[in-house]
Amino acid sequence: MIKIGETYLENCPAPAKLNLFLHVTGRRDDGYHLLESAFQLLDHSDLLHFKLRSDGQILRTNDVPGVPQESDLVIRAAKLLQRHSGSQLGAEITLDKKLPMGGGLGGGSSDAATTLIALNRLWNSKLSRQQLMELGLKLGADVPFFLFGQNAFAQGIGEALTPLQTPDCWYVVIEPGVSAPTAAIFSSKALTRNSPSIKVSDFQRYPQGTWKNDLQSVAIQLFPEILAALDWLNAYGTAKMTGSGSCVFCACDSEETANQILKNVPKKPHSWNAWKAKTLHQHPLANWLAD
Numbered sequence: 001m002i003k004i005g006e007t008y009l010e011n012c013p014a015p016a017k018l019n020l021f022l023h024v025t026g027r028r029d030d031g032y033h034l035l036e037s038a039f040q041l042l043d044h045s046d047l048l049h050f051k052l053r054s055d056g057q058i059l060r061t062n063d064v065p066g067v068p069q070e071s072d073l074v075i076r077a078a079k080l081l082q083r084h085s086g087s088q089l090g091a092e093i094t095l096d097k098k099l100p101m102g103g104g105l106g107g108g109s110s111d112a113a114t115t116l117i118a119l120n121r122l123w124n125s126k127l128s129r130q131q132l133m134e135l136g137l138k139l140g141a142d143v144p145f146f147l148f149g150q151n152a153f154a155q156g157i158g159e160a161l162t163p164l165q166t167p168d169c170w171y172v173v174i175e176p177g178v179s180a181p182t183a184a185i186f187s188s189k190a191l192t193r194n195s196p197s198i199k200v201s202d203f204q205r206y207p208q209g210t211w212k213n214d215l216q217s218v219a220i221q222l223f224p225e226i227l228a229a230l231d232w233l234n235a236y237g238t239a240k241m242t243g244s245g246s247c248v249f250c251a252c253d254s255e256e257t258a259n260q261i262l263k264n265v266p267k268k269p270h271s272w273n274a275w276k277a278k279t280l281h282q283h284p285l286a287n288w289l290a291d
């Protein structure tokens with residue numbers, strides 16, 4: 001339950017996303033890739049807690065293994081908002097990490113988006129959704145999606161977003177236990193960058209299995225554990241990788257089916273972590289955003 005006070009906001013979720021497909025359609029002069037993708041929000045989240053400070057300091061109260069405070073997207077997002085809004089206020093932020101790093105679930109980006117939404121409220125900065133999305137893009141290509149607040153068809157480098165109706169269902173997600181470096185996957189010589197453009201209506205007309213993730217073939221070359229997880233999950237439906245990996249997912253028609261798959265996930269020789277999540281229509285903090 002989200003707790004709202006004048007000087008604190010507790011249990012603010014930063015949900016995971018899935019890329020239901022991902023086409024690389026080109027490359028910009030600055031090296032960033034042009035994409036087409038369908039973003040799906042999931043009811044499986046990191047949790048963030050914010051406490052107001054009147055002295056302007058921005059601090060993280062807990063250790064996050066592998067993420068030093070100064071490079072944490074949460075701290076970077078808070079400082080960016082503070083600079084941009086001219087606020088004299090600060091915050092203590094606690095980050096309860098559940099989403100794996102380098103998992104393709106957008107964890108760091110979602111943490112940054114939740115920080116922008118929560119501190120915009122706590123500091124009464126009054127930035128609109130559009131202004132927050134522009135700030136968010138400075139932090140990462142995935143951040144604007146989480147601020148968009150609903151499932152989306154994405155173009156550009158992932159920042160040109162159109163609302164997308166997706167089926168309500170459960171997904172089983174397997175974390176294969178490896179962290180996939182996004183920049184290395186995108187810069188691979190083996191990556192194809194010429195997928196044809198599709199329309200939202202194409203995506204909705206054909207079964208989900210029609211649409212691939214172009215980053216998947218590169219990622220499985222680098223990380224055989226991703227291929228092992230895909231091969232295993234493919235027995236239950238169409239398994240795909242999300243983002244630049246490493247997590248893989250498969251849609252289920254009911255929670256019972258998802259439970260059944262989870263029961264069968266092998267404990268050995270792999271060190272996989274598997275879970276289920278329901279689709280969301282909206283970001284849990286969407287009504288804190290003003291258009």
Ligand SMILES: C[C@](O)(CO)[C@H](O)COP(=O)(O)OP(=O)(O)OC[C@H]1O[C@@H](n2ccc(N)nc2=O)[C@H](O)[C@@H]1O
Pocket residue numbers: 019022031032033034035037104106109139140141142143156157158182183186243244
């Ligand atoms: C793969 C996706 O997760 C799909 O949603 C995103 O495109 C990645 O988004 P992200 O993690 O927020 O990525 P960023 O932190 O902006 O970029 C990490 C690195 O990935 C590469 N990158 C990212 C996005 C993009 N459209 N083209 C790229 O080439 C760039 O080398 C960049 O330096």
Ligand SMILES: Nc1ncnc2c1ncn2[C@@H]1O[C@H](COP(=O)(O)OP(=O)(O)OP(=O)(O)O)[C@@H](O)[C@H]1O
Pocket residue numbers: 066067071072073074099100101102103104105106107108109111112142180182243244245246
């Ligand atoms: N708050 C944060 N949470 C997670 N990672 C962070 C955070 N801040 C910075 N990072 C850095 O970002 C890297 C990518 O983490 P993230 O969990 O966002 O990957 P991802 O799920 O693959 O993202 P994407 O789907 O956007 O590519 C991490 O390895 C870490 O070094």
